[in-house]
Amino acid sequence: MLQFAEFALLHEHNSLADLRSQFELLERCFTLNICPHATERCAQRNLTSAEIEYVLAHGERLHNAGAIAYFLGRKNVPKADRRNQRIQQLVGTVVLVSANGAEIITVYRNQNGLKEHRQKAKYRKPRHAA
16 A cells, blocks of 8 residues: 555655645545446446546545535646646546545536536425416
8 A cells, every 4th residue: 555655755746735635535545435326437438447536636526415526627637637638538527426435426527517516406486376
């Protein structure tokens, strides 16, 4: 298992707080379970486990409806990775993780994924019989 000191040496350009949070996230990725639905969706969307880990490490984290959504937007991609075509294809990817962070529920692509998770659900007013 990779130790934090080794991880920090590999990523010298990041701040210590960023490194620690990325390391903890990567460490958790090794223990994350992927439910059968998410496995099927990854296959349909041609996403590898390394790409899912990338989204979890660099994506914006949002809590919504009893789950955690990780959204990878253009601004979340580090400058060093912006020329990589495969990483550019990951922009707009959303990884939905259970509230306790133990299981990946589903994976999908949506350029407006962040907007959808930030907004509260709209409720219709009930119609009254006239």
